[in-house]
Amino acid sequence: MTIPVVQRPVRSSIETKLTAALAPVHLEVDDESRMHSVPAGAETHFKVLVVSDAFEGLGPVDRHRRVHALLAEELAAGLHAISLRTLTPAQWQASTTPFRSPPCAGGSKGG
Amino acid sequence: MSDIHEAIRQTIEQNRVVLFMKGTKNFPQCGFSARAVEVLKRCGAEFKDVNILLDQELRQGLKDFSSWPTFPQVFVDGKLVGGSDILLELFEAGDLQKMLEAPKAS
Numbered sequence: 001m002t003i004p005v006v007q008r009p010v011r012s013s014i015e016t017k018l019t020a021a022l023a024p025v026h027l028e029v030d031d032e033s034r035m036h037s038v039p040a041g042a043e044t045h046f047k048v049l050v051v052s053d054a055f056e057g058l059g060p061v062d063r064h065r066r067v068h069a070l071l072a073e074e075l076a077a078g079l080h081a082i083s084l085r086t087l088t089p090a091q092w093q094a095s096t097t098p099f100r101s102p103p104c105a106g107g108s109k110g111g
Numbered sequence: 112m113s114d115i116h117e118a119i120r121q122t123i124e125q126n127r128v129v130l131f132m133k134g135t136k137n138f139p140q141c142g143f144s145a146r147a148v149e150v151l152k153r154c155g156a157e158f159k160d161v162n163i164l165l166d167q168e169l170r171q172g173l174k175d176f177s178s179w180p181t182f183p184q185v186f187v188d189g190k191l192v193g194g195s196d197i198l199l200e201l202f203e204a205g206d207l208q209k210m211l212e213a214p215k216a217s
Binding site: 082 | 133134139140141142143144145146164178179180181191192193194195196197200201203
């Protein structure tokens, strides 16, 4: 299988693609790779908050699938974990719960 | 259909709630898998855990089966509910508890 070439840093690649496809009113992309058991400089674990009208009428599984599809190249090229919160602008306004990632438990070595 | 997809289908048909995860419910090996276990336990749900780290064929086969690229993956009544982010969102909204209480649709 050919591994796609992805723009670096991966954070920029993610931001560019999600911005182009979803026109988010709010977008946060955090590289959390340093919190995990991966080599220094690896860009493998991301946390993404996307607020977009594009999610209107979609259930959570379909929202996440839409984002996974947009980031298929990144996922194929080594993006290993993506923690996602996908909200409509109305849900974002009403949201009170913080978006946090759990601590690593060490099992991600070896892809 | 491949053998691995048939095996997955049987697992999710024979168990109402299935968590495909890294590690086991007693020893999760990934923070996201650990969070999924915690959420299901807090719902008081009985669930079957399947450790995808032990089987590379299953690990890839499940991604294709469910069109979902990451783990953990939670299935209820044979349907993908999502990964740990969605599970937590549903739990915080109280929807997961309702889903797990409701009798199995036949």
